[in-house]
Every structure is written in C-alpha cells, then in structure tokens.
Amino acid sequence: MGLIDIAPAGVVAGKDVYKVFDYARQNGFAIPAFNVTSSSVANAALEAARDAKSPVILQVSQGGAAYFAGKGVANDKQQASIAGAVAAAHHIRNIAPLYGVPVILHSDHCAKKLLPWFDGMLDADEAHYQKTGEPLFSSHMLDLSEEPKEENIETCKKYLARMAKIGIWLEMEIGITGGEEDGVNNEHVDNASLYTQPEDIWDIYREFSEITPNFSIAAGFGNVHGVYKPGNVQLRPELLRKHQDFVKEQIKSKEDKPVFFVFHGGSGSEKKDITNAVSYGVVKMNVDTDTQYAYLEGIRDFVLNKKDYLMSQVGNPEKGPDAPNKKFYDPRVWVREGEKTMAKRCTIAYQDLGSAGKL
Numbered sequence: 001m002g003l004i005d006i007a008p009a010g011v012v013a014g015k016d017v018y019k020v021f022d023y024a025r026q027n028g029f030a031i032p033a034f035n036v037t038s039s040s041v042a043n044a045a046l047e048a049a050r051d052a053k054s055p056v057i058l059q060v061s062q063g064g065a066a067y068f069a070g071k072g073v074a075n076d077k078q079q080a081s082i083a084g085a086v087a088a089a090h091h092i093r094n095i096a097p098l099y100g101v102p103v104i105l106h107s108d109h110c111a112k113k114l115l116p117w118f119d120g121m122l123d124a125d126e127a128h129y130q131k132t133g134e135p136l137f138s139s140h141m142l143d144l145s146e147e148p149k150e151e152n153i154e155t156c157k158k159y160l161a162r163m164a165k166i167g168i169w170l171e172m173e174i175g176i177t178g179g180e181e182d183g184v185n186n187e188h189v190d191n192a193s194l195y196t197q198p199e200d201i202w203d204i205y206r207e208f209s210e211i212t213p214n215f216s217i218a219a220g221f222g223n224v225h226g227v228y229k230p231g232n233v234q235l236r237p238e239l240l241r242k243h244q245d246f247v248k249e250q251i252k253s254k255e256d257k258p259v260f261f262v263f264h265g266g267s268g269s270e271k272k273d274i275t276n277a278v279s280y281g282v283v284k285m286n287v288d289t290d291t292q293y294a295y296l297e298g299i300r301d302f303v304l305n306k307k308d309y310l311m312s313q314v315g316n317p318e319k320g321p322d323a324p325n326k327k328f329y330d331p332r333v334w335v336r337e338g339e340k341t342m343a344k345r346c347t348i349a350y351q352d353l354g355s356a357g358k359l
C-alpha cells in the first residue's frame with residue numbers, strides 16, 4: 001500500500017492533510033515544500049513530483065504571493081499578497097490532479113505585521129469551504145517567533161480555533177530562523193534563540209492539542225534561510241529528538257514521535273543533517289534558495305549558449321542574416337530550460353527526504 005491509496009491526487013484538505021503527514025512520519029520520510037512565485041515555478045515542482053512518484057508541498061510567501069498578482073500592483077493593505085495567494089491556489093488546485101500526486105497547498109511565514117494577509121487568505125478559505133466543503137488552502141504558517149512565547153501561543157490558538165472548523169492545518173514557528181525571511185534580516189540574532197527548548201515545544205503541543213491534532217512546529221535547531229559558505233551554519237537536529245522525548249514522557253505516548261516538525265532553510269543543508277532531522281520527526285522541509293538558483297541555471301545557460309540567436313529577432317550565425325529567431329526567444333523555449341533545471345533540484349530533494357517512490 002502506498003500514499004496514493006490513502007490520500008487522493010491533487011490538492012488535499014481536511015483529514016487528508018493529517019493522513020499525508022502521518023504517513024510520512026510512520027514511513028520515515030519528509031515532504032519537500034517549494035516556494036512558488038509563478039505558475040511556471042509551480043509546474044516545475046509538480047512535474048518533478050510526478051516523475052519521482054512523490055507527494056509535494058507548494059507554498060507561497062507573502063512576497064511571492066504579491067509577485068503572483070504582479071509586481072506592479074499596490075500592496076499597502078496586502079491586497080496583492082491576498083489576491084496573488086488566491087490566484088496561485090486556484091491555479092494549483094486546477095492543474096494538480098493532472099500530475100497524479102497528493103499536493104499540500106500552503107502559505108509560508110506570516111509575521112505579526114502581516115496578519116492582514118493571513119486574515120485575507122482565511123476569508124478566501126472560508127468562502128471556498130461554503131461553496132465546496134473544502135478550504136482553499138490545505139495549511140498556513142503563522143510565524144510569531146519574534147513575539148513573546150505566550151503571545152505567540154495565544155495568537156496561534158485563536159487562529160487555530162477558526163481554522164479547525166474548516167479543517168486547515170497550522171504550522172507555527174518557535175525559535176528564530178536566521179538569515180533573511182520576507183525582507184526581515186535575522187542575520188544577527190543571538191545564537192540561543194536559534195535553538196528551541198523542549199519546554200517550549202511541550203507548552204505548544206499541550207495547548208494546541210486541546211483544539212486539534214492538525215498542527216506542526218517549525219522549531220529552531222540552528223536553521224538559517226539562504227545558502228552560505230560551508231561551515232557557517234551549525235544545525236543540531238538531535239535537539240528534535242530531545243523535544244520528542246520530552247513530549248512523549250509528558251503524555252505517556254506510545255507514539256515514538258508525537259510532534260510533527262518542520263525544517264526551515266533546507267537549501268544548502270548537508271545530507272546527514274537532513275537524514276537525522278527526518279529520523280527525529282521532521283515531516284516537511286522548506287527549499288527555496290536552491291530552487292531559485294536552479295531555475296536560473298537553465299535560463300542562464302540557454303541565454304549564454306544561444307547569445308547569437310537572441311541579439312535580434314532576425315539573423316543568426318547558423319542560418320544566415322534572414323533567418324527568424326522566434327524559436328529561440330519564445331518564452332516557452334527559454335523559460336522551459338529553467339523549469340527543467342529546477343525540476344532536477346526538486347528531484348534531489350525528493351530523494352534526500354525519502355519521499356521519492358512513496359506513492
């Protein structure tokens with residue numbers, strides 16, 4: 001029996017989201033979450049998931065969602081980020097069944113000042129639920145990790161109660177992810193706040209479990225967004241095992257890994273850290289920077305290699321001064337090269353996380 005026997009192809013919602021994450025936990029793998037900024041980027045990740053026979057998580061950041069709506073649209077009230085997230089969700093919902101894999105549709109970091117974006121997405125989820133019986137998104141992330149822990153937990157609980165009514169999963173963050181996220185520079189936060197304590201995980205687990213089992217925790221274990229010189233990021237995935245043991249002891253659980261963990265800053269991570277993190281209960285790993293670079297590579301190489309075909313609409317060194325170059329400058333040709341190289345990087349993520357072949 002594979003994942004596709006318990007969860008449908010296409011965007012999954014409600015109880016199916018729990019089933020997918022629980023299946024990953026029980027079978028010792030995690031699912032990569034790729035940030036998508038356009039339909040082309042989303043399609044590349046889906047194509048690779050289909051070919052790798054893997055489930056996939058597609059997520060929009062607040063900035064990525066605004067980009068989906070168009071850089072030229074004003075976003076002073078989060079209107080572009082809300083409309084762009086809704087547009088991305090509809091695009092993905094419509095095409096995901098064609099790829100034959102379960103897809104979790106998610107939104108990324110939402111800090112306190114961005115809550116109007118979150119509210120807008122939830123309104124769209126509720127409207128979609130009224131019409132179809134399913135929310136628009138499978139899950140959302142709230143990132144109040146820079147606020148005091150009590151405020152973080154209380155705000156999440158308030159939202160979780162609203163989300164639980166329509167079956168939306170919540171990912172929350174505790175401990176800060178270093179590097180940069182959504183324009184917030186966390187490059188200089190002190191080291192201790194990059195590593196979450198077991199008591200904090202227990203406080204969250206206990207409080208959230210009163211409402212619903214449908215949540216995951218992005219716990220800091222040294223994670224940093226972006227890619228840096230080797231040796232500059234010190235990951236300590238073994239902390240996640242300590243968290244699991246602490247919670248397990250509190251609830252006297254038979255489940256070896258009661259907590260669903262999320263690994264942020266997956267790009268540039270060493271395979272051994274990824275493998276260890278998954279073994280300690282990570283079920284989702286975010287990858288953005290590496291797929292951004294991979295998407296560029298194909299386009300960059302195409303433009304460099306075909307430069308002489310791209311400098312004018314007519315005339316190239318091979319076919320002569322009258323030859324049209326339409327076959328080279330059509331975006332379906334050169335953007336496609338980016339999709340292909342991005343798909344290769346996605347395939348590596350499916351393999352590293354063990355989700356490849358799990359359908």
Ligand SMILES: O=C(CO)COP(=O)(O)O
Pocket residue numbers: 035108109224225226227263264265266267286287288289290
């Ligand atoms: O955590 C991420 C998005 O939330 C992605 O991090 P990277 O860009 O380091 O892969």
Ligand SMILES: O=C[C@H](O)COP(=O)(O)O
Pocket residue numbers: 035061062063064108109180181182183225288289
């Ligand atoms: O926060 C991490 C993701 O990489 C999102 O990045 P972004 O805000 O540049 O879209």
Ligand SMILES: [Zn+2]
Pocket residue numbers: 109143145173176177181
């Ligand atoms: Zn954060």
Ligand SMILES: [Zn+2]
Pocket residue numbers: 109177181225264265286
């Ligand atoms: Zn992140």
